[in-house]
Amino acid sequence: MDRVSGRWVALNQDWAKLLPLIDRWHEPGELREPIRNLRTTLIEHEVGVVGSERHFDSLNTLILKLTAHCNHACTYCYDFETAGGSAIEVDVATDAIRQGLALCDSSLQVILHGGEPMLVWARVEEIVQAGEELAADEKKRLRFVGQTNMSRLSDRIRDFSWQHDIVWGVSVDGPAEIHDRLRIYRNGSGTYRDFAQSLARFPDFVKSCGVLSTITVANQDQLTDVCRHFRDLGMASWEWSLFQPIGRGRQAAEELAPDPAVLVAAWNELFDAVLHGEFEGFPVRPIVKYTDNFLHGPGTNMCMRPECGAGRDLLSISADGTIEACDCIDTRGPLAGLGKMGTDSLDDARKSSTANSIRGRDLCSTRCAECVWWGVCGGGCLARAPHLNAIPDLECALALNAFDRIADQLVVPGGPLRRYLSTISTDAS
Numbered sequence: 209m210d211r212v213s214g215r216w217v218a219l220n221q222d223w224a225k226l227l228p229l230i231d232r233w234h235e236p237g238e239l240r241e242p243i244r245n246l247r248t249t250l251i252e253h254e255v256g257v258v259g260s261e262r263h264f265d266s267l268n269t270l271i272l273k274l275t276a277h278c279n280h281a282c283t284y285c286y287d288f289e290t291a292g293g294s295a296i297e298v299d300v301a302t303d304a305i306r307q308g309l310a311l312c313d314s315s316l317q318v319i320l321h322g323g324e325p326m327l328v329w330a331r332v333e334e335i336v337q338a339g340e341e342l343a344a345d346e347k348k349r350l351r352f353v354g355q356t357n358m359s360r361l362s363d364r365i366r367d368f369s370w371q372h373d374i375v376w377g378v379s380v381d382g383p384a385e386i387h388d389r390l391r392i393y394r395n396g397s398g399t400y401r402d403f404a405q406s407l408a409r410f411p412d413f414v415k416s417c418g419v420l421s422t423i424t425v426a427n428q429d430q431l432t433d434v435c436r437h438f439r440d441l442g443m444a445s446w447e448w449s450l451f452q453p454i455g456r457g458r459q460a461a462e463e464l465a466p467d468p469a470v471l472v473a474a475w476n477e478l479f480d481a482v483l484h485g486e487f488e489g490f491p492v493r494p495i496v497k498y499t500d501n502f503l504h505g506p507g508t509n510m511c512m513r514p515e516c517g518a519g520r521d522l523l524s525i526s527a528d529g530t531i532e533a534c535d536c537i538d539t540r541g542p543l544a545g546l547g548k549m550g551t552d553s554l555d556d557a558r559k560s561s562t563a564n565s566i567r568g569r570d571l572c573s574t575r576c577a578e579c580v581w582w583g584v585c586g587g588g589c590l591a592r593a594p595h596l597n598a599i600p601d602l603e604c605a606l607a608l609n610a611f612d613r614i615a616d617q618l619v620v621p622g623g624p625l626r627r628y629l630s631t632i633s634t635d636a637s
């Protein structure tokens with residue numbers, strides 16, 4: 209695998225032995241022909257070819273934290289200690305979109321986030337409509353997506369979302385007995401019933417949403433059952449987000465953090481179920497996202513590539529107007545706060561010294577320096593690592609295992625993983 213581009217080629221053992229001699233392709237001798245053949249193969253697969261590297265220099269994604277408030281009180285919530293600004297000012301959000309449109313190449317994705325974004329629905333409508341007008345003036349594409357607990361769904365929210373193509377993800381951690389352990393109300397009772405009620409009242413709308421489950425000790429060993437649950441409910445897809453010990457999750461970090469060995473075993477069980485055809489037609493994103501990166505090289509998944517999106521193609525605006533490189537970055541840590549809306553422009557924020565140091569993350573002194581999967585992994589999320597130039601152990605363990613298993617499947621033509629991929633729509637992968 210090319211460490212820069214993530215392109216790869218499968219070679220038999222005899223050819224692999226010739227790799228150290230690749231620079232000697234022009235020298236006479238009996239190895240000249242096989243080395244030339246090897247060189248041609250590498251060039252055909254764009255491995256080791258200058259110019260195949262990709263860069264991600266233009267802003268293309270903006271997270272808007274619409275409110276710091278929430279009607280739920282999930283035990284692990286990283287937004288729970290967010291200070292100030294209960295809801296984003298419409299002018300601030302609109303200005304961020306205007307600047308984002310100016311900085312992007314041809315399209316901008318805006319992620320409606322929180323707190324709980326559906327609590328401030330009137331503002332969402334104002335922001336979306338203003339953004340659409342700005343995009344039309346700029347002749348650029350603007351796409352809204354959002355993440356919600358889906359507890360406040362109404363006819364108005366459904367209709368506006370459909371009319372404006374807002375694609376929602378819904379956060380549910382598994383069946384009620386799993387979900388209700390950590391996704392709770394302030395009085396401690398579980399919130400699964402909110403999701404169930406919305407699903408019952410608005411089945412078409414809710415089923416069109418992908419599910420996002422946060423992975424903690426509560427569900428780490430039950431990935432396959434969690435995935436089955438959402439497939440059986442008819443949801444559009446299933447994705448995970450690994451627990452991060454920030455915000456409210458900081459206090460309970462040791463009790464909540466998944467165990468790498470347990471999670472790797474659960475991922476393998478899920479992978480085997482996918483190979484056995486159990487999830488045909490249903491996008492199992494914790495499998496598909498590694499597979500997709502492996503097949504097509506790093507790109508749109510800004511968390512799984514050597515140049516991650518934070519402060520590069522992504523910025524996040526907090527409810528109080530603080531500009532962050534990514535919403536996963538600890539707002540109390542050294543990488544927080546690139547600037548403030550109203551004082552600093554998004555461009556200033558991307559040029560700030562903090563943003564420069566985030567983009568300058570250097571993993572040369574870690575095991576990534578020697579890792580064959582570097583080109584499609586990128587060293588894991590910097591916000592989950594102990595410090596900027598370190599790697600997060602959990603993500604590393606998952607990536608090492610996942611890419612080994614995926615490579616075993618994909619280096620040969622055909623096979624159950626390719627068959628599964630052919631059953632899910634391409635935009636799901």
Ligand SMILES: C[S@@+](CC[C@H](N)C(=O)[O-])C[C@H]1O[C@@H](n2cnc3c(N)ncnc32)[C@H](O)[C@@H]1O
Nearest residue numbers: 285286322323324355356357379422451452457
């Ligand atoms: C902060 S919430 C905001 C949007 C909305 N309230 C919701 O729950 O979807 C966005 C996502 O982050 C996840 N999340 C919250 N705290 C987390 C943490 N400490 N580690 C990882 N993911 C977390 C939530 O489960 C949810 O899927």
Ligand code: SF4
Nearest residue numbers: 278280282285323357
């Ligand atoms: S994860 Fe979402 S629903 Fe849960 S407390 Fe945080 S903002 Fe609210």
Ligand code: SF4
Nearest residue numbers: 576579582585587604
């Ligand atoms: S984080 Fe782990 S799997 Fe990823 S490139 Fe580094 S060593 Fe390899």
